[in-house]
Amino acid sequence: MMARIQRLFMPGMPLHVVQRGADRQICFFEPADFLWYLQQLQRHSHAQSCLLHAYVLMTNHVHLLLSAGSVLAVSRMMKALGQEYAHYINWRHHRSGPLWDGRYKSCVVQDETYLLVCQRYIELNPVRAGMVRYPGHYRWSSYRCNAEGCEDALIQPHPLYLNMSRSKGERQQAYAALFHEDEEAALQALRAASRGNAAVGSAEFVKKLQTRKA
Numbered sequence: 001m002m003a004r005i006q007r008l009f010m011p012g013m014p015l016h017v018v019q020r021g022a023d024r025q026i027c028f029f030e031p032a033d034f035l036w037y038l039q040q041l042q043r044h045s046h047a048q049s050c051l052l053h054a055y056v057l058m059t060n061h062v063h064l065l066l067s068a069g070s071v072l073a074v075s076r077m078m079k080a081l082g083q084e085y086a087h088y089i090n091w092r093h094h095r096s097g098p099l100w101d102g103r104y105k106s107c108v109v110q111d112e113t114y115l116l117v118c119q120r121y122i123e124l125n126p127v128r129a130g131m132v133r134y135p136g137h138y139r140w141s142s143y144r145c146n147a148e149g150c151e152d153a154l155i156q157p158h159p160l161y162l163n164m165s166r167s168k169g170e171r172q173q174a175y176a177a178l179f180h181e182d183e184e185a186a187l188q189a190l191r192a193a194s195r196g197n198a199a200v201g202s203a204e205f206v207k208k209l210q211t212r213k214a
Contacts (some may be wrong), residue, residue: 014109014158016118017074017188019082020061020101027060027089027099027205034140037062037085042154042181044081048073051062051156054119056141058129061121065109067158078104107190108199114190115160119146122191135179147176 009015010119021027028034034057045052050073054065068074086099102129109118123146126138135143145152146161165171199205 014067014111016107016109016113017064019102019104022098022101024060026059044077048077050077052154053158054122054142056122056125110205120130147172
């Protein structure tokens with residue numbers, strides 16, 4: 001069940017964050033741009049104590065799945081990151097004007113039901129876009145960390161991911177196997193919620209959040 005509500009936040013609850021380029025225009029032009037963004041994402045997420053569980057940088061938008069202790073921490077991180085990256089791109093590529101399509105969008109994710117669905121949704125973006133056939137072939141996402149064990153200083157695994165297995169190798173295999181499952185109904189609800197500042201989860205979960213304001 002999905003409800004369209006004001007921007008919401010619950011401390012420690014996963015948040016799906018989406019930042020799009022203005023008019024869906026390109027905001028990552030070359031590998032150096034992706035690397036610069038990831039470096040600043042690491043710096044600002046650590047500064048604001050935001051725990052990043054998954055990410056993907058597409059050519060014209062960004063998906064993040066994170067947890068934080070306060071909504072101000074997320075807002076400060078995204079504001080600083082967005083402004084610094086826009087200045088960097090305008091300087092490096094001799095351009096002017098806004099880079100981003102306004103403020104970021106966010107969606108509170110009920111972890112018991114939707115966390116791993118959201119994590120896979122994020123990491124499968126390059127496959128759905130036809131950029132690669134296998135998510136591990138895309139360099140700018142967390143898939144190789146979560147599914148293949150590659151080191152990524154950005155990622156702080158969520159407890160639900162860690163609970164898949166005590167063994168790191170078995171956990172990665174179990175996670176990779178989930179990418180073959182068909183969860184179209186859950187994905188549709190997640191996509192709808194992610195278009196605005198909404199929540200995705202059970203009816204009880206959404207009703208509880210409707211009484212809260214960020």
